[in-house]
Amino acid sequence: MAADPIGEQYDVEQIRALKYRYLRHLDLKQWEEFAEVFVPEATGAYAGLDFGDRDALVSYMRENMGPGLISMHHVHHPEITIGVDGDPDRARGTWYLEDKVLVPEYDFVLEGAAFYDDVYVRTADGWRVAHTGYRRTYEVSYTMSSIQNYKLKLGTAYDGRARV
Amino acid sequence: MAADPIGEQYDVEQIRALKYRYLRHLDLKQWEEFAEVFVPEATGAYAGLDFGDRDALVSYMRENMGPGLISMHHVHHPEITIGVDGDPDRARGTWYLEDKVLVPEYDFVLEGAAFYDDVYVRTADGWRVAHTGYRRTYEVSYTMSSIQNYKLKLGTAYDGRARV
Amino acid sequence: MAADPIGEQYDVEQIRALKYRYLRHLDLKQWEEFAEVFVPEATGAYAGLDFGDRDALVSYMRENMGPGLISMHHVHHPEITIGVDGDPDRARGTWYLEDKVLVPEYDFVLEGAAFYDDVYVRTADGWRVAHTGYRRTYEVSYTMSSIQNYKLKLGTAYDGRARV
Numbered sequence: 001m002a003a004d005p006i007g008e009q010y011d012v013e014q015i016r017a018l019k020y021r022y023l024r025h026l027d028l029k030q031w032e033e034f035a036e037v038f039v040p041e042a043t044g045a046y047a048g049l050d051f052g053d054r055d056a057l058v059s060y061m062r063e064n065m066g067p068g069l070i071s072m073h074h075v076h077h078p079e080i081t082i083g084v085d086g087d088p089d090r091a092r093g094t095w096y097l098e099d100k101v102l103v104p105e106y107d108f109v110l111e112g113a114a115f116y117d118d119v120y121v122r123t124a125d126g127w128r129v130a131h132t133g134y135r136r137t138y139e140v141s142y143t144m145s146s147i148q149n150y151k152l153k154l155g156t157a158y159d160g161r162a163r164v
Numbered sequence: 165m166a167a168d169p170i171g172e173q174y175d176v177e178q179i180r181a182l183k184y185r186y187l188r189h190l191d192l193k194q195w196e197e198f199a200e201v202f203v204p205e206a207t208g209a210y211a212g213l214d215f216g217d218r219d220a221l222v223s224y225m226r227e228n229m230g231p232g233l234i235s236m237h238h239v240h241h242p243e244i245t246i247g248v249d250g251d252p253d254r255a256r257g258t259w260y261l262e263d264k265v266l267v268p269e270y271d272f273v274l275e276g277a278a279f280y281d282d283v284y285v286r287t288a289d290g291w292r293v294a295h296t297g298y299r300r301t302y303e304v305s306y307t308m309s310s311i312q313n314y315k316l317k318l319g320t321a322y323d324g325r326a327r328v
Numbered sequence: 329m330a331a332d333p334i335g336e337q338y339d340v341e342q343i344r345a346l347k348y349r350y351l352r353h354l355d356l357k358q359w360e361e362f363a364e365v366f367v368p369e370a371t372g373a374y375a376g377l378d379f380g381d382r383d384a385l386v387s388y389m390r391e392n393m394g395p396g397l398i399s400m401h402h403v404h405h406p407e408i409t410i411g412v413d414g415d416p417d418r419a420r421g422t423w424y425l426e427d428k429v430l431v432p433e434y435d436f437v438l439e440g441a442a443f444y445d446d447v448y449v450r451t452a453d454g455w456r457v458a459h460t461g462y463r464r465t466y467e468v469s470y471t472m473s474s475i476q477n478y479k480l481k482l483g484t485a486y487d488g489r490a491r492v
Contacts, residue, residue: 136483146476148310155300312474319464
């Protein structure tokens with residue numbers, strides 16, 4: 001057991017909550033709140049899509065995951081380690097992602113899975129993301145119109161143009 | 165950190181387990197056990213489908229999610245806060261749902277996602293659901309027959325009429 | 329609350345991490361690491377597919393879940409109880425599975441859900457799986473070619489023959 005199991009468990013819970021906020025703000029297109037989960041120098045590496053700092057990462061998401069795209073990002077199986085290379089204020093986290101992206105205008109659906117490897121850093125305001133990235137096991141894509149009777153409805157939690 | 169981090173962590177774990185029981189009993193159609201996760205005055209609000217008390221909610225589920233319907237409700241990303249408006253015996257919880265519903269008789273499949281906002285209350289018998297509800301980001305539906313070679317098998321965990 | 333809530337919470341977290349390693353190594357086809365999550369006498373019972381010890385279970389997975397098959401196993405809703413029949417070094421765990429299997433050579437996709445009932449045992453090297461098994465609620469299968477424009481890409485996390 002850790003020297004301070006209560007403190008460590010608390011840190012692990014805080015990091016999990018950080019990741020959940022990150023994905024909640026992403027899927028709800030709340031870009032200001034999304035930006036706040038990262039430190040300014042945070043880097044990203046999503047299966048070949050790389051970002052050198054927070055501004056680049058957030059700008060890309062804001063531009064490419066706008067109202068015309070519906071996304072679902074669910075992360076599972078957290079394996080969080082507090083302390084990296086002897087630094088107690090850094091942590092690593094592995095997660096197992098399932099994601100789904102729908103783009104009605106392009107008749108496009110994507111479904112996939114990936115493993116995240118993240119680095120988190122403790123700041124005066126709590127834990128923040130210092131690096132995030134994933135490597136895919138697989139992704140599948142198809143056209144909505146290839147499934148007869150395929151119907152998509154947007155809900156009230158969907159940002160901006162909710163219908164049902 | 166909370167004044168009593170051990171007690172708070174314990175409460176959070178109890179509330180998570182309550183939610184897992186709720187969805188396990190729902191998907192296994194165990195209505196008596198399902199009813200026990202709620203206080204009698206519990207309310208529900210599922211994307212426009214509202215219930216004023218436990219009896220109304222449980223009766224609806226029992227009638228509409230019977231043997232002809234197969235459901236999968238998975239909740240992720242728990243963000244639980246113990247204490248609401250200064251009351252330490254109430255808690256709030258946000259979850260991110262992925263659900264799937266299959267109704268062979270109507271050649272119907274539904275897949276969707278939503279955010280739950282729940283209220284829990286501490287009782288002499290442990291935490292119970294005082295309010296549950298979700299708002300959808302999206303839902304997709306299609307007919308099983310629109311996918312050639314689509315085959316559905318029921319398993320032994322499925323209540324009532326299991327086949328494989 | 330448990331007599332030793334800190335120790336119990338620590339055990340629960342260790343068992344969750346064990347289950348996540350089990351499924352990570354399974355989906356990444358890392359068979360030596362996969363074997364290490366079990367005690368030698370571990371048994372398995374997957375919806376009618378039974379194994380009498382670790383060697384039988386691991387050999388089967390190695391042979392049947394090789395490079396031609398892509399799998400995703402996500403477990404949710406852990407309900408872990410430390411102590412079984414008065415033995416504090418055994419634990420039980422229920423999980424709710426969502427899985428997906430793709431076999432391009434056979435034009436085959438499977439998607440399903442199940443409830444796991446596991447038994448874990450505390451060893452000198454930490455918690456290990458003593459029994460694992462699940463019962464399905466349902467499973468669906470279809471052919472990839474029945475969905476027009478269905479495209480599968482393998483990622484760099486996929487073991488052996490990654491493409492994208």
